[in-house]
Amino acid sequence: DGGITQSPKYLFRKEGQNVTLSCEQNLNHDAMYWYRQDPGQGLRLIYYSQIVNDFQKGDIAEGYSVSREKKESFPLTVTSAQKNPTAFYLCASNVGGIAKNIQYFGAGTRLSVL
Amino acid sequence: GIQVEQSPPDLILQEGANSTLRCNFSDSVNNLQWFHQNPWGQLINLFYIPSGTKQNGRLSATTVATERYSLLYISSSQTTDSGVYFCAVPAGTYKYIFGTGTRLKVLA
Numbered sequence: 614d615g616g617i618t619q620s621p622k623y624l625f626r627k628e629g630q631n632v633t634l635s636c637e638q639n640l641n642h643d644a645m646y647w648y649r650q651d652p653g654q655g656l657r658l659i660y661y662s663q664i665v666n667d668f669q670k671g672d673i674a675e676g677y678s679v680s681r682e683k684k685e686s687f688p689l690t691v692t693s694a695q696k697n698p699t700a701f702y703l704c705a706s707n708v709g710g711i712a713k714n715i716q717y718f719g720a721g722t723r724l725s726v727l
Numbered sequence: 728g729i730q731v732e733q734s735p736p737d738l739i740l741q742e743g744a745n746s747t748l749r750c751n752f753s754d755s756v757n758n759l760q761w762f763h764q765n766p767w768g769q770l771i772n773l774f775y776i777p778s779g780t781k782q783n784g785r786l787s788a789t790t791v792a793t794e795r796y797s798l799l800y801i802s803s804s805q806t807t808d809s810g811v812y813f814c815a816v817p818a819g820t821y822k823y824i825f826g827t828g829t830r831l832k833v834l835a
Binding site: 644646648650653654655656658661663669671701703705714715716717718720721723 | 768769772775813815821825828
């Protein structure tokens, strides 16, 4: 089945540690996104990528980094510079420009700090 | 930038009741989506509805783009409808802005 796979479902980070969240899609979508959701809040955009080898900062990019070496994959690294990383992270994708395209989401990764 | 507001923020219903959720946006848009986030966090697209009315089973949505609002109707609610409902609109070519959501709880 086509879809977006995020792993792991749960992740724990020690202080000073970098951790990487995986996002893989087999929908042949060009655009991919990372969102952060805090408890009881809406979604905030961290990074997005329109095509391979290109990505743009969203509204809350500080303390995060991404890469887009393959169309199918858009991993997110939460660096030690992100002082409050505990949140629910959602990966999404759509065909291309969002003007007329539906956005699809993965099941999310819950990140906690030890 | 464009602002998106949803109301009510919280809603509690008895099973079988009907409800209307509202999404207001501050600027003209050419796309609007409604999502349901289940208790496990999964976001499911319900409707892609830039204008007009669409129906899918017990759910329907109407967007009046000229008046900058969209409504999501849930009829004969079931406990499985519980969760958070978000609307989202484009902000530029590649970004979505999400509303703060309506948290729905349906009681058996």
